[in-house]
Amino acid sequence: MNYTLNQLRIFLKIVQTESITKAAEDLHLTQPAVSIQLKNFQNQFEIPLTEIVGKKLYVTDFGREIAVAAENILNEVYAINYKTLAYKGQLAGRLKISVVSTGKYVIPYFLADFMKRHQGVELVLDVTNKSKVIESLENNEVDFALVSVLPTQLTINKIELMQNKLYLVGNREVTVEEKLYPKTVFESIPLIYREAGSGTRFVMERYFENNQLAVTKKMELTSNEAVKQAVIAGLGYSIMPLIGIKNELENGQLQIIPVQNFPITSVWNLIWLSPKKLSPVAAMYLEYLHKEKDALVKERFDWFENYR
Known part of the structure:
Protein backbone atom coordinates (compact mmCIF):
# COMPACT_ATOMS: atom_id res chain seq x y z
CA MET A 1 0.00 0.00 0.00
CA ASN A 72 -5.53 7.51 14.65
CA ILE A 73 -2.68 7.86 12.15
CA LEU A 74 -3.38 11.56 11.59
CA ASN A 75 -3.60 12.19 15.34
CA GLU A 76 -0.16 10.64 15.77
CA VAL A 77 1.21 12.88 13.02
CA TYR A 78 -0.34 15.94 14.67
CA ALA A 79 1.18 14.85 17.99
CA ILE A 80 4.65 14.78 16.44
CA ASN A 81 4.17 18.31 15.10
CA TYR A 82 2.84 19.57 18.44
CA LYS A 83 5.73 18.01 20.38
CA THR A 84 8.21 19.68 18.05
CA LEU A 85 6.60 23.08 18.59
CA ALA A 86 6.29 22.52 22.34
CA TYR A 87 10.01 21.67 22.49
CA LYS A 88 10.66 25.07 20.88
CA GLY A 89 8.58 26.73 23.63
CA GLN A 90 5.45 27.38 21.56
CA LEU A 91 1.88 26.58 22.61
CA ALA A 92 0.83 23.75 20.33
CA GLY A 93 -2.13 21.43 19.89
CA ARG A 94 -5.65 21.29 18.53
CA LEU A 95 -8.52 23.50 19.63
CA LYS A 96 -11.87 21.91 18.75
CA ILE A 97 -15.03 24.02 18.84
CA SER A 98 -18.54 23.17 17.65
CA VAL A 99 -20.70 26.18 16.80
CA VAL A 100 -24.40 26.59 16.05
CA SER A 101 -24.92 27.95 12.56
CA THR A 102 -25.61 31.59 13.47
CA GLY A 103 -22.60 31.46 15.79
CA LYS A 104 -20.37 31.61 12.71
CA TYR A 105 -20.99 35.37 12.74
CA VAL A 106 -19.65 35.57 16.32
CA ILE A 107 -16.90 33.05 17.05
CA PRO A 108 -14.28 34.13 14.45
CA TYR A 109 -13.82 37.46 16.24
CA PHE A 110 -13.14 35.66 19.53
CA LEU A 111 -10.55 33.43 17.84
CA ALA A 112 -8.59 35.57 15.39
CA ASP A 113 -6.15 37.27 17.77
CA PHE A 114 -5.62 34.10 19.82
CA MET A 115 -4.71 32.14 16.70
CA LYS A 116 -2.32 34.89 15.56
CA ARG A 117 -0.58 34.82 18.94
CA HIS A 118 -0.18 31.04 18.92
CA GLN A 119 0.90 29.84 15.49
CA GLY A 120 1.30 26.26 16.74
CA VAL A 121 -2.41 25.90 17.52
CA GLU A 122 -4.57 24.15 14.93
CA LEU A 123 -8.24 25.13 14.93
CA VAL A 124 -10.96 22.59 14.17
CA LEU A 125 -14.25 24.49 13.87
CA ASP A 126 -17.49 22.65 13.12
CA VAL A 127 -20.56 24.74 12.22
CA THR A 128 -23.87 22.87 12.46
CA ASN A 129 -27.26 23.01 14.16
CA LYS A 130 -27.90 23.05 17.90
CA SER A 131 -28.71 19.34 18.24
CA LYS A 132 -25.47 18.23 16.58
CA VAL A 133 -23.44 20.77 18.54
CA ILE A 134 -24.74 19.38 21.83
CA GLU A 135 -24.22 15.82 20.61
CA SER A 136 -20.56 16.49 19.79
CA LEU A 137 -20.07 18.09 23.20
CA GLU A 138 -21.79 15.21 24.99
CA ASN A 139 -19.62 12.69 23.11
CA ASN A 140 -16.50 14.61 24.20
CA GLU A 141 -15.55 15.22 20.56
CA VAL A 142 -14.83 18.93 21.12
CA ASP A 143 -13.29 21.19 23.73
CA PHE A 144 -16.01 23.85 23.61
CA ALA A 145 -19.39 24.57 22.06
CA LEU A 146 -20.93 27.95 21.24
CA VAL A 147 -24.68 28.11 21.86
CA SER A 148 -27.37 30.66 22.66
CA VAL A 149 -29.69 28.06 24.21
CA LEU A 150 -28.08 26.17 27.07
CA PRO A 151 -28.53 22.38 27.18
CA THR A 152 -30.48 21.12 30.18
CA GLN A 153 -29.33 17.50 30.02
CA LEU A 154 -25.61 18.13 30.55
CA THR A 155 -23.52 19.35 33.48
CA ILE A 156 -21.57 22.23 31.99
CA ASN A 157 -19.41 25.24 32.73
CA LYS A 158 -19.84 28.38 30.68
CA ILE A 159 -18.46 31.80 29.88
CA GLU A 160 -20.79 34.48 28.55
CA LEU A 161 -19.46 36.16 25.41
CA MET A 162 -22.18 38.58 24.31
CA GLN A 163 -25.92 38.91 23.94
CA ASN A 164 -28.01 37.56 21.08
CA LYS A 165 -30.98 39.50 19.66
CA LEU A 166 -33.68 38.11 17.40
CA TYR A 167 -36.07 40.27 15.36
CA LEU A 168 -38.96 39.73 12.97
CA VAL A 169 -37.70 40.54 9.48
CA GLY A 170 -39.23 41.00 6.05
CA ASN A 171 -37.92 42.10 2.66
CA ARG A 172 -37.71 45.60 1.17
CA GLU A 173 -41.17 45.33 -0.42
CA VAL A 174 -42.96 45.08 2.92
CA THR A 175 -44.84 48.23 3.91
CA VAL A 176 -44.59 48.87 7.66
CA GLU A 177 -47.90 50.47 8.57
CA GLU A 178 -47.54 50.62 12.35
CA LYS A 179 -44.82 51.90 14.65
CA LEU A 180 -45.23 48.82 16.81
CA TYR A 181 -47.23 45.74 15.82
CA PRO A 182 -48.96 43.63 18.47
CA LYS A 183 -47.65 40.10 18.93
CA THR A 184 -50.77 38.78 17.16
CA VAL A 185 -49.19 39.94 13.89
CA PHE A 186 -47.55 36.49 13.78
CA GLU A 187 -50.97 34.90 13.25
CA SER A 188 -51.46 36.74 9.96
CA ILE A 189 -48.11 36.36 8.19
CA PRO A 190 -46.40 33.36 6.52
CA LEU A 191 -43.37 32.30 8.55
CA ILE A 192 -40.16 30.65 7.41
CA TYR A 193 -38.63 28.27 9.95
CA ARG A 194 -35.21 26.75 10.45
CA GLU A 195 -35.01 22.95 10.59
CA ALA A 196 -35.80 20.91 13.71
CA GLY A 197 -32.79 20.97 16.01
CA SER A 198 -31.96 24.61 15.28
CA GLY A 199 -31.54 26.96 18.24
CA THR A 200 -33.33 29.78 16.39
CA ARG A 201 -36.30 27.52 15.73
CA PHE A 202 -36.36 26.48 19.38
CA VAL A 203 -36.55 30.14 20.43
CA MET A 204 -39.29 30.87 17.86
CA GLU A 205 -41.44 27.93 18.92
CA ARG A 206 -40.99 28.71 22.62
CA TYR A 207 -42.09 32.30 22.00
CA PHE A 208 -45.20 31.24 20.09
CA GLU A 209 -46.07 28.64 22.73
CA ASN A 210 -45.59 31.02 25.65
CA ASN A 211 -47.76 33.64 23.95
CA GLN A 212 -50.37 31.09 22.76
CA LEU A 213 -50.09 32.19 19.14
CA ALA A 214 -51.52 30.15 16.25
CA VAL A 215 -49.02 30.71 13.45
CA THR A 216 -48.67 29.55 9.84
CA LYS A 217 -45.41 27.79 8.94
CA LYS A 218 -44.86 28.58 5.27
CA MET A 219 -41.68 26.55 4.83
CA GLU A 220 -38.71 25.00 6.61
CA LEU A 221 -35.10 25.53 5.53
CA THR A 222 -31.86 24.03 6.75
CA SER A 223 -29.58 27.05 7.12
CA ASN A 224 -29.67 30.66 8.23
CA GLU A 225 -28.44 31.74 4.78
CA ALA A 226 -31.26 29.85 3.07
CA VAL A 227 -33.84 31.51 5.34
CA LYS A 228 -32.28 34.89 4.65
CA GLN A 229 -32.49 34.45 0.88
CA ALA A 230 -36.08 33.19 1.09
CA VAL A 231 -37.11 36.28 3.05
CA ILE A 232 -35.28 38.57 0.62
CA ALA A 233 -37.13 36.87 -2.26
CA GLY A 234 -40.46 37.61 -0.59
CA LEU A 235 -41.43 34.06 0.32
CA GLY A 236 -42.35 35.02 3.86
CA TYR A 237 -41.08 36.45 7.13
CA SER A 238 -38.82 34.99 9.80
CA ILE A 239 -37.41 35.64 13.23
CA MET A 240 -33.68 36.02 12.70
CA PRO A 241 -30.61 36.86 14.78
CA LEU A 242 -29.50 40.44 14.24
CA ILE A 243 -25.86 39.32 14.15
CA GLY A 244 -26.40 37.56 10.81
CA ILE A 245 -28.27 40.25 8.86
CA LYS A 246 -26.13 43.40 9.24
CA ASN A 247 -25.22 43.69 5.55
CA GLU A 248 -28.76 43.02 4.35
CA LEU A 249 -30.15 45.69 6.68
CA GLU A 250 -27.57 48.21 5.51
CA ASN A 251 -28.19 47.61 1.81
CA GLY A 252 -31.96 47.55 2.21
CA GLN A 253 -32.61 43.92 1.24
CA LEU A 254 -34.15 43.23 4.64
CA GLN A 255 -35.97 45.35 7.18
CA ILE A 256 -36.94 44.79 10.78
CA ILE A 257 -40.67 44.69 11.48
CA PRO A 258 -41.29 46.36 14.87
CA VAL A 259 -43.19 44.04 17.21
CA GLN A 260 -44.25 44.53 20.81
CA ASN A 261 -41.71 43.16 23.35
CA PHE A 262 -39.10 42.49 20.66
CA PRO A 263 -36.27 41.70 20.24
CA ILE A 264 -36.11 38.29 21.86
CA THR A 265 -32.82 38.23 23.71
CA SER A 266 -30.51 35.49 24.89
CA VAL A 267 -26.77 35.14 25.50
CA TRP A 268 -24.01 33.57 23.43
CA ASN A 269 -22.24 31.16 25.77
CA LEU A 270 -19.09 29.17 25.22
CA ILE A 271 -19.70 25.96 27.16
CA TRP A 272 -17.75 22.84 28.10
CA LEU A 273 -18.40 19.70 30.10
CA SER A 274 -17.82 20.24 33.83
CA PRO A 275 -15.88 16.98 34.38
CA LYS A 276 -13.66 17.58 31.34
CA LYS A 277 -9.95 18.11 31.92
CA LEU A 278 -9.03 20.87 29.51
CA SER A 279 -5.96 20.51 27.32
CA PRO A 280 -3.22 23.17 27.67
CA VAL A 281 -4.48 24.82 24.48
CA ALA A 282 -8.12 24.85 25.64
CA ALA A 283 -7.14 26.16 29.09
CA MET A 284 -5.04 28.93 27.51
CA TYR A 285 -7.92 29.89 25.20
CA LEU A 286 -10.29 30.11 28.16
CA GLU A 287 -7.80 32.34 29.98
CA TYR A 288 -7.56 34.52 26.87
CA LEU A 289 -11.35 34.92 26.70
CA HIS A 290 -11.65 35.91 30.36
CA LYS A 291 -9.09 38.67 29.78
CA GLU A 292 -10.08 39.90 26.34
CA LYS A 293 -13.77 39.24 25.69
CA ASP A 294 -15.11 42.59 26.93
CA ALA A 295 -12.64 44.53 24.81
CA LEU A 296 -13.41 42.33 21.80
CA VAL A 297 -17.15 42.94 22.14
CA LYS A 298 -16.60 46.69 22.37
CA GLU A 299 -14.24 46.73 19.39
CA ARG A 300 -16.01 44.31 17.07
CA PHE A 301 -19.68 44.45 18.05
CA ASP A 302 -20.35 48.02 19.13
CA TRP A 303 -22.91 48.38 16.31
CA PHE A 304 -24.73 45.30 17.57
CA GLU A 305 -24.75 46.21 21.27
CA ASN A 306 -26.13 49.68 20.53
CA TYR A 307 -28.67 48.67 17.88
CA ARG A 308 -32.19 49.86 18.65
Missing part, protein backbone atom coordinates in the same frame (compact mmCIF):
# COMPACT_ATOMS: atom_id res chain seq x y z
CA ASN A 2 1.16 3.50 -0.82
CA TYR A 3 -1.48 5.87 0.54
CA THR A 4 -0.58 9.43 1.53
CA LEU A 5 -1.46 11.51 4.56
CA ASN A 6 -3.43 13.77 2.25
CA GLN A 7 -5.54 10.80 1.09
CA LEU A 8 -6.17 9.82 4.70
CA ARG A 9 -7.22 13.37 5.53
CA ILE A 10 -9.56 13.59 2.54
CA PHE A 11 -11.10 10.17 3.15
CA LEU A 12 -11.71 10.97 6.82
CA LYS A 13 -13.48 14.18 5.86
CA ILE A 14 -15.64 12.29 3.33
CA VAL A 15 -16.66 9.84 6.06
CA GLN A 16 -17.45 12.68 8.47
CA THR A 17 -19.57 14.61 5.97
CA GLU A 18 -20.87 11.61 3.97
CA SER A 19 -20.52 13.80 0.91
CA ILE A 20 -17.75 14.49 -1.60
CA THR A 21 -19.19 17.97 -2.22
CA LYS A 22 -19.25 18.90 1.47
CA ALA A 23 -15.80 17.40 2.02
CA ALA A 24 -14.44 19.51 -0.82
CA GLU A 25 -16.02 22.64 0.65
CA ASP A 26 -14.62 21.95 4.13
CA LEU A 27 -11.14 21.24 2.76
CA HIS A 28 -11.23 24.16 0.30
CA LEU A 29 -10.62 21.80 -2.62
CA THR A 30 -12.45 21.22 -5.88
CA GLN A 31 -14.92 18.35 -6.06
CA PRO A 32 -12.97 16.60 -8.88
CA ALA A 33 -9.78 16.76 -6.79
CA VAL A 34 -11.51 15.08 -3.86
CA SER A 35 -13.08 12.45 -6.14
CA ILE A 36 -9.67 11.61 -7.67
CA GLN A 37 -8.05 11.23 -4.25
CA LEU A 38 -10.90 9.00 -3.07
CA LYS A 39 -10.51 6.83 -6.18
CA ASN A 40 -6.74 6.58 -5.72
CA PHE A 41 -7.20 5.65 -2.07
CA GLN A 42 -9.92 3.11 -2.87
CA ASN A 43 -7.72 1.43 -5.49
CA GLN A 44 -5.42 0.29 -2.71
CA PHE A 45 -8.15 -1.86 -1.13
CA GLU A 46 -9.95 -4.89 -2.53
CA ILE A 47 -13.04 -4.16 -0.39
CA PRO A 48 -15.22 -1.10 -1.17
CA LEU A 49 -14.85 1.86 1.19
CA THR A 50 -17.93 3.68 -0.11
CA GLU A 51 -21.03 2.97 -2.18
CA ILE A 52 -23.29 5.17 -4.29
CA VAL A 53 -26.99 4.37 -3.95
CA GLY A 54 -29.24 6.62 -5.97
CA LYS A 55 -27.11 9.74 -5.91
CA LYS A 56 -26.13 9.47 -2.26
CA LEU A 57 -22.75 8.33 -0.97
CA TYR A 58 -22.70 5.72 1.80
CA VAL A 59 -19.65 4.60 3.77
CA THR A 60 -19.34 0.82 4.11
CA ASP A 61 -18.61 -0.89 7.42
CA PHE A 62 -15.11 -1.58 6.17
CA GLY A 63 -14.75 2.06 5.17
CA ARG A 64 -15.68 3.18 8.69
CA GLU A 65 -13.04 0.89 10.16
CA ILE A 66 -10.45 2.38 7.82
CA ALA A 67 -11.63 5.87 8.81
CA VAL A 68 -10.97 5.09 12.49
CA ALA A 69 -7.47 3.90 11.60
CA ALA A 70 -6.94 7.00 9.43
CA GLU A 71 -7.92 9.30 12.29
Whole structure:
Protein backbone atom coordinates (compact mmCIF):
# COMPACT_ATOMS: atom_id res chain seq x y z
CA MET A 1 0.00 0.00 0.00
CA ASN A 2 1.16 3.50 -0.82
CA TYR A 3 -1.48 5.87 0.54
CA THR A 4 -0.58 9.43 1.53
CA LEU A 5 -1.46 11.51 4.56
CA ASN A 6 -3.43 13.77 2.25
CA GLN A 7 -5.54 10.80 1.09
CA LEU A 8 -6.17 9.82 4.70
CA ARG A 9 -7.22 13.37 5.53
CA ILE A 10 -9.56 13.59 2.54
CA PHE A 11 -11.10 10.17 3.15
CA LEU A 12 -11.71 10.97 6.82
CA LYS A 13 -13.48 14.18 5.86
CA ILE A 14 -15.64 12.29 3.33
CA VAL A 15 -16.66 9.84 6.06
CA GLN A 16 -17.45 12.68 8.47
CA THR A 17 -19.57 14.61 5.97
CA GLU A 18 -20.87 11.61 3.97
CA SER A 19 -20.52 13.80 0.91
CA ILE A 20 -17.75 14.49 -1.60
CA THR A 21 -19.19 17.97 -2.22
CA LYS A 22 -19.25 18.90 1.47
CA ALA A 23 -15.80 17.40 2.02
CA ALA A 24 -14.44 19.51 -0.82
CA GLU A 25 -16.02 22.64 0.65
CA ASP A 26 -14.62 21.95 4.13
CA LEU A 27 -11.14 21.24 2.76
CA HIS A 28 -11.23 24.16 0.30
CA LEU A 29 -10.62 21.80 -2.62
CA THR A 30 -12.45 21.22 -5.88
CA GLN A 31 -14.92 18.35 -6.06
CA PRO A 32 -12.97 16.60 -8.88
CA ALA A 33 -9.78 16.76 -6.79
CA VAL A 34 -11.51 15.08 -3.86
CA SER A 35 -13.08 12.45 -6.14
CA ILE A 36 -9.67 11.61 -7.67
CA GLN A 37 -8.05 11.23 -4.25
CA LEU A 38 -10.90 9.00 -3.07
CA LYS A 39 -10.51 6.83 -6.18
CA ASN A 40 -6.74 6.58 -5.72
CA PHE A 41 -7.20 5.65 -2.07
CA GLN A 42 -9.92 3.11 -2.87
CA ASN A 43 -7.72 1.43 -5.49
CA GLN A 44 -5.42 0.29 -2.71
CA PHE A 45 -8.15 -1.86 -1.13
CA GLU A 46 -9.95 -4.89 -2.53
CA ILE A 47 -13.04 -4.16 -0.39
CA PRO A 48 -15.22 -1.10 -1.17
CA LEU A 49 -14.85 1.86 1.19
CA THR A 50 -17.93 3.68 -0.11
CA GLU A 51 -21.03 2.97 -2.18
CA ILE A 52 -23.29 5.17 -4.29
CA VAL A 53 -26.99 4.37 -3.95
CA GLY A 54 -29.24 6.62 -5.97
CA LYS A 55 -27.11 9.74 -5.91
CA LYS A 56 -26.13 9.47 -2.26
CA LEU A 57 -22.75 8.33 -0.97
CA TYR A 58 -22.70 5.72 1.80
CA VAL A 59 -19.65 4.60 3.77
CA THR A 60 -19.34 0.82 4.11
CA ASP A 61 -18.61 -0.89 7.42
CA PHE A 62 -15.11 -1.58 6.17
CA GLY A 63 -14.75 2.06 5.17
CA ARG A 64 -15.68 3.18 8.69
CA GLU A 65 -13.04 0.89 10.16
CA ILE A 66 -10.45 2.38 7.82
CA ALA A 67 -11.63 5.87 8.81
CA VAL A 68 -10.97 5.09 12.49
CA ALA A 69 -7.47 3.90 11.60
CA ALA A 70 -6.94 7.00 9.43
CA GLU A 71 -7.92 9.30 12.29
CA ASN A 72 -5.53 7.51 14.65
CA ILE A 73 -2.68 7.86 12.15
CA LEU A 74 -3.38 11.56 11.59
CA ASN A 75 -3.60 12.19 15.34
CA GLU A 76 -0.16 10.64 15.77
CA VAL A 77 1.21 12.88 13.02
CA TYR A 78 -0.34 15.94 14.67
CA ALA A 79 1.18 14.85 17.99
CA ILE A 80 4.65 14.78 16.44
CA ASN A 81 4.17 18.31 15.10
CA TYR A 82 2.84 19.57 18.44
CA LYS A 83 5.73 18.01 20.38
CA THR A 84 8.21 19.68 18.05
CA LEU A 85 6.60 23.08 18.59
CA ALA A 86 6.29 22.52 22.34
CA TYR A 87 10.01 21.67 22.49
CA LYS A 88 10.66 25.07 20.88
CA GLY A 89 8.58 26.73 23.63
CA GLN A 90 5.45 27.38 21.56
CA LEU A 91 1.88 26.58 22.61
CA ALA A 92 0.83 23.75 20.33
CA GLY A 93 -2.13 21.43 19.89
CA ARG A 94 -5.65 21.29 18.53
CA LEU A 95 -8.52 23.50 19.63
CA LYS A 96 -11.87 21.91 18.75
CA ILE A 97 -15.03 24.02 18.84
CA SER A 98 -18.54 23.17 17.65
CA VAL A 99 -20.70 26.18 16.80
CA VAL A 100 -24.40 26.59 16.05
CA SER A 101 -24.92 27.95 12.56
CA THR A 102 -25.61 31.59 13.47
CA GLY A 103 -22.60 31.46 15.79
CA LYS A 104 -20.37 31.61 12.71
CA TYR A 105 -20.99 35.37 12.74
CA VAL A 106 -19.65 35.57 16.32
CA ILE A 107 -16.90 33.05 17.05
CA PRO A 108 -14.28 34.13 14.45
CA TYR A 109 -13.82 37.46 16.24
CA PHE A 110 -13.14 35.66 19.53
CA LEU A 111 -10.55 33.43 17.84
CA ALA A 112 -8.59 35.57 15.39
CA ASP A 113 -6.15 37.27 17.77
CA PHE A 114 -5.62 34.10 19.82
CA MET A 115 -4.71 32.14 16.70
CA LYS A 116 -2.32 34.89 15.56
CA ARG A 117 -0.58 34.82 18.94
CA HIS A 118 -0.18 31.04 18.92
CA GLN A 119 0.90 29.84 15.49
CA GLY A 120 1.30 26.26 16.74
CA VAL A 121 -2.41 25.90 17.52
CA GLU A 122 -4.57 24.15 14.93
CA LEU A 123 -8.24 25.13 14.93
CA VAL A 124 -10.96 22.59 14.17
CA LEU A 125 -14.25 24.49 13.87
CA ASP A 126 -17.49 22.65 13.12
CA VAL A 127 -20.56 24.74 12.22
CA THR A 128 -23.87 22.87 12.46
CA ASN A 129 -27.26 23.01 14.16
CA LYS A 130 -27.90 23.05 17.90
CA SER A 131 -28.71 19.34 18.24
CA LYS A 132 -25.47 18.23 16.58
CA VAL A 133 -23.44 20.77 18.54
CA ILE A 134 -24.74 19.38 21.83
CA GLU A 135 -24.22 15.82 20.61
CA SER A 136 -20.56 16.49 19.79
CA LEU A 137 -20.07 18.09 23.20
CA GLU A 138 -21.79 15.21 24.99
CA ASN A 139 -19.62 12.69 23.11
CA ASN A 140 -16.50 14.61 24.20
CA GLU A 141 -15.55 15.22 20.56
CA VAL A 142 -14.83 18.93 21.12
CA ASP A 143 -13.29 21.19 23.73
CA PHE A 144 -16.01 23.85 23.61
CA ALA A 145 -19.39 24.57 22.06
CA LEU A 146 -20.93 27.95 21.24
CA VAL A 147 -24.68 28.11 21.86
CA SER A 148 -27.37 30.66 22.66
CA VAL A 149 -29.69 28.06 24.21
CA LEU A 150 -28.08 26.17 27.07
CA PRO A 151 -28.53 22.38 27.18
CA THR A 152 -30.48 21.12 30.18
CA GLN A 153 -29.33 17.50 30.02
CA LEU A 154 -25.61 18.13 30.55
CA THR A 155 -23.52 19.35 33.48
CA ILE A 156 -21.57 22.23 31.99
CA ASN A 157 -19.41 25.24 32.73
CA LYS A 158 -19.84 28.38 30.68
CA ILE A 159 -18.46 31.80 29.88
CA GLU A 160 -20.79 34.48 28.55
CA LEU A 161 -19.46 36.16 25.41
CA MET A 162 -22.18 38.58 24.31
CA GLN A 163 -25.92 38.91 23.94
CA ASN A 164 -28.01 37.56 21.08
CA LYS A 165 -30.98 39.50 19.66
CA LEU A 166 -33.68 38.11 17.40
CA TYR A 167 -36.07 40.27 15.36
CA LEU A 168 -38.96 39.73 12.97
CA VAL A 169 -37.70 40.54 9.48
CA GLY A 170 -39.23 41.00 6.05
CA ASN A 171 -37.92 42.10 2.66
CA ARG A 172 -37.71 45.60 1.17
CA GLU A 173 -41.17 45.33 -0.42
CA VAL A 174 -42.96 45.08 2.92
CA THR A 175 -44.84 48.23 3.91
CA VAL A 176 -44.59 48.87 7.66
CA GLU A 177 -47.90 50.47 8.57
CA GLU A 178 -47.54 50.62 12.35
CA LYS A 179 -44.82 51.90 14.65
CA LEU A 180 -45.23 48.82 16.81
CA TYR A 181 -47.23 45.74 15.82
CA PRO A 182 -48.96 43.63 18.47
CA LYS A 183 -47.65 40.10 18.93
CA THR A 184 -50.77 38.78 17.16
CA VAL A 185 -49.19 39.94 13.89
CA PHE A 186 -47.55 36.49 13.78
CA GLU A 187 -50.97 34.90 13.25
CA SER A 188 -51.46 36.74 9.96
CA ILE A 189 -48.11 36.36 8.19
CA PRO A 190 -46.40 33.36 6.52
CA LEU A 191 -43.37 32.30 8.55
CA ILE A 192 -40.16 30.65 7.41
CA TYR A 193 -38.63 28.27 9.95
CA ARG A 194 -35.21 26.75 10.45
CA GLU A 195 -35.01 22.95 10.59
CA ALA A 196 -35.80 20.91 13.71
CA GLY A 197 -32.79 20.97 16.01
CA SER A 198 -31.96 24.61 15.28
CA GLY A 199 -31.54 26.96 18.24
CA THR A 200 -33.33 29.78 16.39
CA ARG A 201 -36.30 27.52 15.73
CA PHE A 202 -36.36 26.48 19.38
CA VAL A 203 -36.55 30.14 20.43
CA MET A 204 -39.29 30.87 17.86
CA GLU A 205 -41.44 27.93 18.92
CA ARG A 206 -40.99 28.71 22.62
CA TYR A 207 -42.09 32.30 22.00
CA PHE A 208 -45.20 31.24 20.09
CA GLU A 209 -46.07 28.64 22.73
CA ASN A 210 -45.59 31.02 25.65
CA ASN A 211 -47.76 33.64 23.95
CA GLN A 212 -50.37 31.09 22.76
CA LEU A 213 -50.09 32.19 19.14
CA ALA A 214 -51.52 30.15 16.25
CA VAL A 215 -49.02 30.71 13.45
CA THR A 216 -48.67 29.55 9.84
CA LYS A 217 -45.41 27.79 8.94
CA LYS A 218 -44.86 28.58 5.27
CA MET A 219 -41.68 26.55 4.83
CA GLU A 220 -38.71 25.00 6.61
CA LEU A 221 -35.10 25.53 5.53
CA THR A 222 -31.86 24.03 6.75
CA SER A 223 -29.58 27.05 7.12
CA ASN A 224 -29.67 30.66 8.23
CA GLU A 225 -28.44 31.74 4.78
CA ALA A 226 -31.26 29.85 3.07
CA VAL A 227 -33.84 31.51 5.34
CA LYS A 228 -32.28 34.89 4.65
CA GLN A 229 -32.49 34.45 0.88
CA ALA A 230 -36.08 33.19 1.09
CA VAL A 231 -37.11 36.28 3.05
CA ILE A 232 -35.28 38.57 0.62
CA ALA A 233 -37.13 36.87 -2.26
CA GLY A 234 -40.46 37.61 -0.59
CA LEU A 235 -41.43 34.06 0.32
CA GLY A 236 -42.35 35.02 3.86
CA TYR A 237 -41.08 36.45 7.13
CA SER A 238 -38.82 34.99 9.80
CA ILE A 239 -37.41 35.64 13.23
CA MET A 240 -33.68 36.02 12.70
CA PRO A 241 -30.61 36.86 14.78
CA LEU A 242 -29.50 40.44 14.24
CA ILE A 243 -25.86 39.32 14.15
CA GLY A 244 -26.40 37.56 10.81
CA ILE A 245 -28.27 40.25 8.86
CA LYS A 246 -26.13 43.40 9.24
CA ASN A 247 -25.22 43.69 5.55
CA GLU A 248 -28.76 43.02 4.35
CA LEU A 249 -30.15 45.69 6.68
CA GLU A 250 -27.57 48.21 5.51
CA ASN A 251 -28.19 47.61 1.81
CA GLY A 252 -31.96 47.55 2.21
CA GLN A 253 -32.61 43.92 1.24
CA LEU A 254 -34.15 43.23 4.64
CA GLN A 255 -35.97 45.35 7.18
CA ILE A 256 -36.94 44.79 10.78
CA ILE A 257 -40.67 44.69 11.48
CA PRO A 258 -41.29 46.36 14.87
CA VAL A 259 -43.19 44.04 17.21
CA GLN A 260 -44.25 44.53 20.81
CA ASN A 261 -41.71 43.16 23.35
CA PHE A 262 -39.10 42.49 20.66
CA PRO A 263 -36.27 41.70 20.24
CA ILE A 264 -36.11 38.29 21.86
CA THR A 265 -32.82 38.23 23.71
CA SER A 266 -30.51 35.49 24.89
CA VAL A 267 -26.77 35.14 25.50
CA TRP A 268 -24.01 33.57 23.43
CA ASN A 269 -22.24 31.16 25.77
CA LEU A 270 -19.09 29.17 25.22
CA ILE A 271 -19.70 25.96 27.16
CA TRP A 272 -17.75 22.84 28.10
CA LEU A 273 -18.40 19.70 30.10
CA SER A 274 -17.82 20.24 33.83
CA PRO A 275 -15.88 16.98 34.38
CA LYS A 276 -13.66 17.58 31.34
CA LYS A 277 -9.95 18.11 31.92
CA LEU A 278 -9.03 20.87 29.51
CA SER A 279 -5.96 20.51 27.32
CA PRO A 280 -3.22 23.17 27.67
CA VAL A 281 -4.48 24.82 24.48
CA ALA A 282 -8.12 24.85 25.64
CA ALA A 283 -7.14 26.16 29.09
CA MET A 284 -5.04 28.93 27.51
CA TYR A 285 -7.92 29.89 25.20
CA LEU A 286 -10.29 30.11 28.16
CA GLU A 287 -7.80 32.34 29.98
CA TYR A 288 -7.56 34.52 26.87
CA LEU A 289 -11.35 34.92 26.70
CA HIS A 290 -11.65 35.91 30.36
CA LYS A 291 -9.09 38.67 29.78
CA GLU A 292 -10.08 39.90 26.34
CA LYS A 293 -13.77 39.24 25.69
CA ASP A 294 -15.11 42.59 26.93
CA ALA A 295 -12.64 44.53 24.81
CA LEU A 296 -13.41 42.33 21.80
CA VAL A 297 -17.15 42.94 22.14
CA LYS A 298 -16.60 46.69 22.37
CA GLU A 299 -14.24 46.73 19.39
CA ARG A 300 -16.01 44.31 17.07
CA PHE A 301 -19.68 44.45 18.05
CA ASP A 302 -20.35 48.02 19.13
CA TRP A 303 -22.91 48.38 16.31
CA PHE A 304 -24.73 45.30 17.57
CA GLU A 305 -24.75 46.21 21.27
CA ASN A 306 -26.13 49.68 20.53
CA TYR A 307 -28.67 48.67 17.88
CA ARG A 308 -32.19 49.86 18.65
